[in-house]
Amino acid sequence: MFDLCDLYNIIEELRLELNQLYTYKKLVDKEIIKLSEKLDKAINEYYQLQKTGR
Secondary structure, eight states, rough: OOHHHHHHHHHHHHHHHHHHHHTSSOOOOHHHHHHHHHHHHHHHHHHHHHHHHH
């Protein structure tokens, strides 16, 4: 289980990686979609942790 700080760092890493991929891949590329889904999941987990106060 991650804490808020860990998840924040993971989100930032995923966001940066996604931004880099956007420069040379199309938005419908499977790698972009997979990374975007991973980022969405991390963001959802982050907000769930914030909501529960853990």
